[in-house]
Amino acid sequence: MLSLKKQYYVLFAILIVILLLVNSFSVIAQKKIVWKSSSFGPASNYSQIHHDKCCEAITQASGGRMEVQAFVGGSIVPETKELDAVIEGVIDLCYTCPMYNLDKWPAAGLISSRPGGLPGQYLIQWFDYGGGYELMNEMMEGYNCMVMPGFLSPEPGEVFLHSKVKIETVDDLNGLKVRTSGDGGEILARMGVSTIFLPGGELYEAMQRGTIDAFEYAGLSTNWSMHFNEIAEYVILSPVRAPSDPHVWFVNKDSWEALPDDLKVLVQNVIGRWTQEQQNFESHYDIEALQNFKDAGCEVYDLPKEVEDAISKEAKEFYTEKSAEESEVFAKILNSMNEYAELSGL
Numbered sequence: 001m002l003s004l005k006k007q008y009y010v011l012f013a014i015l016i017v018i019l020l021l022v023n024s025f026s027v028i029a030q031k032k033i034v035w036k037s038s039s040f041g042p043a044s045n046y047s048q049i050h051h052d053k054c055c056e057a058i059t060q061a062s063g064g065r066m067e068v069q070a071f072v073g074g075s076i077v078p079e080t081k082e083l084d085a086v087i088e089g090v091i092d093l094c095y096t097c098p099m100y101n102l103d104k105w106p107a108a109g110l111i112s113s114r115p116g117g118l119p120g121q122y123l124i125q126w127f128d129y130g131g132g133y134e135l136m137n138e139m140m141e142g143y144n145c146m147v148m149p150g151f152l153s154p155e156p157g158e159v160f161l162h163s164k165v166k167i168e169t170v171d172d173l174n175g176l177k178v179r180t181s182g183d184g185g186e187i188l189a190r191m192g193v194s195t196i197f198l199p200g201g202e203l204y205e206a207m208q209r210g211t212i213d214a215f216e217y218a219g220l221s222t223n224w225s226m227h228f229n230e231i232a233e234y235v236i237l238s239p240v241r242a243p244s245d246p247h248v249w250f251v252n253k254d255s256w257e258a259l260p261d262d263l264k265v266l267v268q269n270v271i272g273r274w275t276q277e278q279q280n281f282e283s284h285y286d287i288e289a290l291q292n293f294k295d296a297g298c299e300v301y302d303l304p305k306e307v308e309d310a311i312s313k314e315a316k317e318f319y320t321e322k323s324a325e326e327s328e329v330f331a332k333i334l335n336s337m338n339e340y341a342e343l344s345g346l
Helices: 004-029 046-061 082-088 120-129 132-139 182-190 200-209 220-225 253-258 261-295 305-325 328-343
Strands: 033-039 066-071 093-096 161-163 177-179 194-196 234-237 247-252 299-302
Touching: 033 046, 033 082, 046 066, 046 093, 046 220, 046 261, 066 261, 082 093, 082 247, 120 132, 120 261, 120 328, 132 328, 182 194, 182 305, 220 261, 247 253, 247 261, 261 299, 305 328
Parallel strands: 033 066, 033 093, 177 194, 234 299
Antiparallel strands: 093 247, 161 234
């Protein structure tokens, strides 16, 4: 028979084992957090690719506690309507262009590919440190979505246009059928351009069918990956319409508040890393893509200064008018960005 002391040790050991088992079962029983997220696609778009990689990285970094399921644009809701799904709680997260949501917030066009706006690196500095994300959340007040520092990817400036028609003078814009979006589309329309919005996945066929003569979409590397050299003879370069092509991660407020604090930090850190990765990736591969378009037989040239100056003049008038017409937050964002540009010596 065991001595009283030995019995005590045996009972103590059994108690430790039981506690360890209870703790293990408790961890196993914890329900894994599952989020759904979508970019605006199509699958070959580098924003969609980096969105998917970011979702996978969050899942892996969480050690199995959280899974972020990635969906391609158009697979859950119509392409470019991803933020509506976040607001309604259909998905928890999305990565998209603010300018696709002008129906809700006219000021969204200021943050997304704004003619005369801040170029990429300055834009993310303004967003993270110059009051940009706070102003954006003020703009979205009353909607079940939010943004945070690090949730904006600046990306390089867009191609001015891929076109079947060479643009050499302001008159060449008159009557041109162009796929465009955001404030840049409204400004071009004021200059006689016939504008239409189409999702990115429809551009190739629209050019083939003659529905449009030209289009803006993204940067050189993205557009090369989508084989746009096959449908447009001219690649026209200029930062005048979109000095940067930012996308933003939007999160459902309820989903965010339900996350444990450590997972909130994890999600913020991973998203911050991947937004910077996309900018670096595209800036690097844009150099290669520029030569690819030339080698493919496209004529690559800079938009003539006469046309740039006319667009800049029209943009300034457009924003002066809009600032007087729209809500107070529009003027707040516009003035904040302009002041940051002046402070930066731009």
